[in-house]
Amino acid sequence: MSLALTIPIPEPFTDASLGELPAVPVRRTIEQIISPRIFSCQPETSVVEAARLMREAACGSLLVIEDTRAVGIWTETDALRLNFADPATFELSVRDVMSWPVKTIPVDTTFNDAAVLFKRHGVRHYLVVDDQGGYRGILSQSDIVLNQGAEFFLKLKHLDTILDPERRPLMTSADTPLHEAISLMREQHVEALLVCYPDSDYGILTQRDVVRLLAEKTSHLPVGAVASHPIISVPKQTSLYYARKLLAEKHIRHLGVLDRGELAGVISFSDILTSIEHEYVNELQYALKERDEALQISRQNLRMADKVFESTLEGIMITDANGVIETVNPAFSRITGYRKSEVVGRNARILSSGKQPPEFYRHLWISLRENGFWQGELWNRCKNGTLFHEYLTITGIKDETGHYSHFAGIFTDITQRKIAEERLHFLANHDPLTGLPNRTLFMERLLLATQRAQREGSKIGLMFIDLDRFKYINDTMGHAAGDKLLTEIAERLKSTLRECDTVARLGGDEFTVILENISDVQHVAKIAKKLVSKLNGIVKIEQQEVFVTASIGIAIFPEDGEAPETLLMNADTAMYRAKERGKNNFQFFTSDMNTSTMERMRLENSLHAALSRSELLLHYQPKLKLDTGELFGYEALIRWNHPQMGMVSPAQFIPIAEDSSLIVPIGDWVLHTACAQARRWLDRGDLLGRMAVNISHRQLKLANLVDSVHSALQHSGLPAECLELEITESMAMDTTQETLDTLVRLREMGVHLTIDDFGTGYSSLSYLRKLPIDGLKIDRSFVAGVVQEPGDAAITRAIISLAASLGLAVTAEGIEEASQLAFLREQGCPFGQGYFYCRPMDVARLDDWLAARRRELAAH
Template structure:
């Protein structure tokens, strides 16, 4: 509150027009004009310019003779005239009045033109000092001890006394306790009237008005204001006159308070300055240590300051950058439009963010993420720009690499299935408009697995890279060559006018791909089998074209490899049915059309359930229940067996856990495992996740593998996997045993605990005494061999009581078949178990 009270500009305190007169004006006329206007000073002007000032105080020097009062004013005026600008603060003016010992000051505007007179009275009577005056009593002010003169003293002597003692008023005593007062204002009135003679008592104002000294200075000021006085007597509690209070006494109080206020303001400013410096030091430390480059420029882009990170990023030292223009970093990669838009946004919004290419000192280009902000002064005017930027070149390269990998094969650099499918759809759309043909070629490398198995995967990868390059150079730039995975490639040939041209391309591919590959001292020969389908001849959508080319490729393989085949209509009877089934099988997984049936295994001696085999069925919306032998081979060929196998495993484990929770002890849950599943990289992780999610103990799970798969040698991949499964406590069974390559010595090396005798041998058990049939002989031999190896034996496909008796007599452990229980849904399983037990 204090600061605002003394913050008023003095230009606002001037009231009324300026009283002035020419230098030749007689003193008496000047005094008369002052008396009429009740002004305490008159400014002497010459040609509109102030040259001097004559005040009430100067009037004390006028003698009591007619000649004196008719002299021109310029002979008695004070010079030069003191001036203050109109913008001067009230408090500053108060200090100026005191230090210069003046009671009047001329107020001028910015051009030096006179606006009016500011007096001591104006300062005291203004609103500014009210706060201080309310807090102070009269007795705290500077009181002048009154000079008291007798009423009979000649007026001239009284004026001389006032002049000598620098008094603005003198007290006149008339009798005991009766006082009057003669002031400078009274003197002006007397000069104007020419009445400076006679005793002073005749000219003094009486009685002298007085106030008690306990009253506030504010009350004293109001009293003077209301009574148009500039002096008031001060009496004590007994009514004795103890002093004379005038405006200068009040003003000295205001000055003191103002100086104190000024000191407080200066102290606060110093404290703020210290805090500001601390903040600046902290900001400097942040600027120096941040990893982001910082550059501060003026409005024209001139660099004013940079930080160490700027030097590290751009290569320019601070002394090289400061003083230069920010264009120093320009790469030339951005257009004029780019910069125009950037500056427009910066001016409109006050900030801009984005990516921009710039150039280092050594000429290298880099991509930066740049943020520019406008810095404004307290009035909101834009003064500087602050740019913060960081190098994102490597990050962008990594992002681009990831984006590239999402659509390309890492080994060969060719497009992958995703990008090929996208381009195939686009080429069909173009061909539809142009009326031209599109060819899709499916290339599979013959006996490529042999290279991997005999010479290792690194040699295989080198061969794939060479073949990819040959395929790419065998077709036009506008055609697409892709690697779908493994040794499978696809080609997309556009703008075909004549189908014979496609045959020529295929012939050329066979020659180029089939050429020997030199690797050190070795020569590798890899031949391709190529299947071809045409748009719009064979199909109208990309997926069907790809499937048809795939099937045509298998036709080429069946015809003896190293050849090419076009997809032909006669294939439609059996091959198209396979294509249709494969397509529907894709949807079966998505639409939850697969279901599990369960067939129990029984202990031959006790008749108890000792295991359950999970068998997948396809509940087709049109075809009804599709048997596994109709769709599992298709799933194996198309690699759909991997997701189907994962679904079967998860569902079987879930059901097994549910039965255990219900108290139904079914023994072990048996699930068929295909070769493709075993070779799938993520199989073990998937198995761990399924057992963890379902909560089924590994000891309750059995995998069944077909004999040919279990006996595969070379590479050791399957063997390693089987040992890993056994180590986890999972039971392993050989399914359809006896139909394949039965190596008992190799069987000993595998962690297998169960053999399942193929149903064909069980069916061959004769109707005689059970000793003469070929089936019976083989079953007896398998059981004997299994016992010697410590393996359990399960007979599959038991359909007659006679077969069951033979198996019991032979010592076969378990049996499974329609005689005992058909495959059934889970909900029927427990009812059947109770029925069978009974």
């Protein structure tokens, strides 16, 4: 059989498309396909850890190394030898179950000989060694099947020609225990086991599945729960070529074979390897490389070659030594649009796209003259002018004088594959929401930018941008609204910066900007000020207006770090400083920032363990009736007694708890502890009003607050009317139905609801009137100025009047002076709390205060 029409070297070949011939050199050895990387383990490695290593490496075997010497090999087949019903199995070491001695194969073994050895010895892995006994790699049956140059033969042969109808696949039911199924595979010496499900469908359990289950220490499940289901199947008329391709693409080793829609059997890589006959491989090699012997091939083989030439999916073009086309196959016409009659006798440059430079063809012809072979990718042009990407193999064929007389080109249209690859590359390096570079691409560009700046002695400005209150917007309006906001922010950033600047999204609401070739720091400050202004404002999302601001941290290369990771960390630190200074601003990195950042990190790490170590405690501040001075409840205030740092201010750790979501379990603990203490005071007669507990925004939005409150009341036995929950003004103004439903359910339970720090937010009075609330608390900042500041006095009077008109109880917090108390009494404020009466105290000190108060009242 011959496809080779021999061709004298013409002027440089154009990018005439010639597709991929089966790459079958005269003597192709296994050295060309083995990977030098050997995955190994020590004999003492546990079988579970070995299975994890094999799974992570996506390999079928581990070489067992002891003192640099291979003492065995542990394969997927060896995993079948384990008794999954015995828990002690998972404690075995590889030494107990490995195969030994290790079978080796020389590195210069040909493909054909390797295929024969695999078949003769019945193994799936060889250790490849060189002349000095050095280890060169592992060769598997899969390597031979995936790299065997027998495409033409494989396309002509169908699955039913290698499927033995007498050899039925081993099968079991889906409810069979896993350990029994594995035992059955071991006893029957099979690579795979069919699993029959009640719906008459089939799955498959393979040796690779067993390794995965071993890595996960899975043993007490029915086989149907862990088998691959359903089994990937193809009709029995499918060619071996397509079957091999499908096995490779799906990363599997077995395919079901269907006969009239019914499962007739299973074929594997081993079956395909067996089917590649040694003489056909040699015949194709001989046909492509030896013109003289090819002319003497029998008429039968010539007919086979003609059939392959006509039916192959790859385009084939044969030219003479001057590049004049002598013949093409139907696939050539299908791909290029040219009929055979339109191209025979014309030069191959008819397909030239003009996209390859002259240097491209010079290198191509150097390879052809020296090696008689060239392989690679290029662009060509169809008859209708459309460009297509192709993978091309050109083989030079010599005449009896030893000169190249013809060239055979085989090509495959890979345009769609390249488009898919480019799309995958884009998705791997870009944020799918905004289209901006993601963290991976950003770090690559930052590394290149620092390298350029180092060479040129220039500076780089790195900005770390974080949106203020984004979590609140995302939680209240939903993730879809959050995504739209992020998209808008990305567009504002791109429109504000230069094309040469890199804008990236690292994740969430974190963006970064790389400014290259900056003249001085003032230039960076100018850009940062411009960005703060651009990002500050109203964004309309789903018919609602959202006010957005951003905080920006800036690090300068090389002053603030030469490594990209250091530069990014310092910009992030500067951003947090911008947030600490009121947000909606930018800050340059300074060395002292790392100290505060590390302190915050240590505090957060300690806070994670504070609950379990009983370091948190509650202090209570009494609330009194201002007109009579009678006790009317308490407010529970959390404190943290750190074993090394002592009492940590809530202003330090509450924001950390909010950011890390620790506020939910901490808030739940506060609720249960405060209710239990309130019940004790109620039983003693020291609770005449209510116990007030502050509720965070995250508790209201992310936790099941109603259930938590119900649980605290039930466990403590505290009546619901004795509990008061304080929420911030911004939480109360959250207009989502979910928030309103939660407040209504709490109110229906009998719990009192109060808006804390009233007057500091942006309340809608019409919405306030509809809220299921019982009271307002005047923020301490207004109370502090009622005597000296007319504005604070006016606001305080307005809040008291508003509460009275709406039928709400009003409490003034932060009363510290007698003049403040006199003002509040004069305005009719019913309740108050503050240092004027007493500071927040722990239970023991507060009990003493209550006892002293009772003695004082008794004395009068």
